[in-house]
Ligand SMILES: Nc1ncnc2c1ncn2[C@@H]1O[C@H](COP(=O)(O)OP(=O)(O)OP(=O)(O)O)[C@@H](O)[C@H]1O
């Protein structure tokens with residue numbers, strides 16, 4: 002179980018399964034990746050460093066022209082890192098929200114990118130339920146209602162059987178969780194929380210259960226035992242938890258807080274708590290990745306926040322991506338490479354992506370067509386490749402689905418050059434639309 006928020010923005014990148022490396026060398030075609038060998042190998046080194054925990058508090062910049070696979074490489078990094086390492090992505094423009102300050106959005110995102118793996122040892126009663134008897138009584142204030150008063154339950158493991166008498170709270174839990182004879186369960190000895198593990202494999206009781214159940218073996222060892230639980234949460238999850246607990250009387254009266262901003266003292270409290278857990282050997286910190294796509298949309302304040310963040314004690318790995326060359330830093334009149342302030346640029350490891358060859362564009366389009374289950378004739382693929390070369394790969398990839406819809410509307414089973422031409426006529430690429438805007442500048446709204 003992992004509470005870590007995973008990368009959702011896949012869509013156009015669903016064909017990417019990893020970096021496609023073998024012993025650190027990029028294969029020309031693997032894991033859905035084509036070409037861009039240098040960038041993929043560099044990304045592979047980053048992944049190694051992250052896994053070894055040597056990358057925390059550093060930052061990487063993916064820089065290259067539009068449609069050269071920067072976002073694709075970032076997603077491949079996420080795939081290589083696996084489920085346990087948090088990877089959280091935002092687009093630069095997402096920091097401008099009406100509800101929260103820019104730095105608050107960045108701070109929350111940063112803390113979503115830091116995982117805390119918690120090991121918890123609980124004392125539990127665990128076993129197969131061989132006998133269950135719940136005693137009901139009348140509700141103290143409502144004579145027409147029955148409530149559980151107590152229960153007798155027999156739990157069996159491979160080596161012993163124990164009869165337990167439990168109070169009304171646990172009896173209630175047993176009813177709510179729908180526990181029956183033949184189930185394998187455990188009861189937390191401190192909180193009384195009941196968890197159903199599954200149906201006992203060996204139990205050959207009546208089988209009128211229709212719903213699919215998981216069958217599990219009878220537990221081994223004693224019924225009363227210590228059990229280790231491992232789960233991963235993020236610093237942000239903990240912030241939210243501590244924050245809502247400190248809501249006090251106001252959250253009772255008004256149903257929780259409206260503002261989602263988390264005060265610094267709450268974060269401080271969480272940091273101290275986590276550090277204590279780490280010192281006690283109860284938790285490990287897993288620095289993940291915070292990916293900021295379209296980084297040129299960040300402004301000077303956001304950049305200085307990030308520069309400071311990199312230096313802080315609990316920081317994730319920050320990956321920025323941009324397709325801008327020398328341009329103004331947003332919020333200033335200063336020009337800088339990629340629109341990024343020099344003091345941050347100095348701290349970045351830069352990976353550049355290069356324009357694709359015609360053959361590479363054709364291969365990527367072929368993979369995308371396959372991924373979207375689109376049939377396309379060789380001539381149409383060739384035409385689309387040519388369009389990708391002249392305009393951008395992203396544009397060509399985006400044309401696949403509309404072209405297929407057009408083909409089907411016209412009774413064709415595969416995309417033909419005709420469909421590509423028609424869709425090209427209907428949808429402008431960026432250069433075309435810019436030219437159009439220029440020609441018709443006078444008539445446009447200003
Ligand atoms: N090397 C590659 N192998 C396979 N697919 C790729 C590769 N590079 C890019 N793609 C695919 O091509 C499309 C365009 O690439 P992507 O969006 O990653 O470019 P980008 O560099 O992020 O562009 P932009 O600067 O416009 O954000 C996407 O669908 C992406 O998955």
Ligand SMILES: [Mg+2]
Nearest residue numbers: 071072294322
């Ligand atoms: Mg991109």
